[in-house]
Amino acid sequence: MKVAIPTNDKIKIAPSVIDCKGFLVYEIDDHNLVDYEFREQTQDLIPKESAIVSLLSDCNSMICTKIEPSIKDNFKSSNKQILRTLEENAKKALINLMCRV
Numbered sequence: 001m002k003v004a005i006p007t008n009d010k011i012k013i014a015p016s017v018i019d020c021k022g023f024l025v026y027e028i029d030d031h032n033l034v035d036y037e038f039r040e041q042t043q044d045l046i047p048k049e050s051a052i053v054s055l056l057s058d059c060n061s062m063i064c065t066k067i068e069p070s071i072k073d074n075f076k077s078s079n080k081q082i083l084r085t086l087e088e089n090a091k092k093a094l095i096n097l098m099c100r101v
């Protein structure tokens with residue numbers, strides 16, 4: 001399972017999915033972290049919603065604090081799960097998810 005988290009600094013969850021600098025993408029297998037990477041969002045691609053869905057096409061879900069309705073609709077229509085969190089730290093949010101799965 002691959003999980004994307006929007007971020008501006010590779011530490012905290014970004015307040016905006018559309019305007020974030022990129023996404024931390026974590027691969028989880030059987031409650032273990034297998035791999036991770038940072039995928040930078042190209043800011044000049046329009047429409048941004050389609051570019052984000054394409055950038056995260058191999059991800060199963062996204063953890064975010066809030067999500068713009070246009071991204072939410074695009075992500076859900078691609079059969080991807082959106083997980084909302086109050087956590088600000090990306091790694092802590094991922095650990096919380098791993099404990100629930």
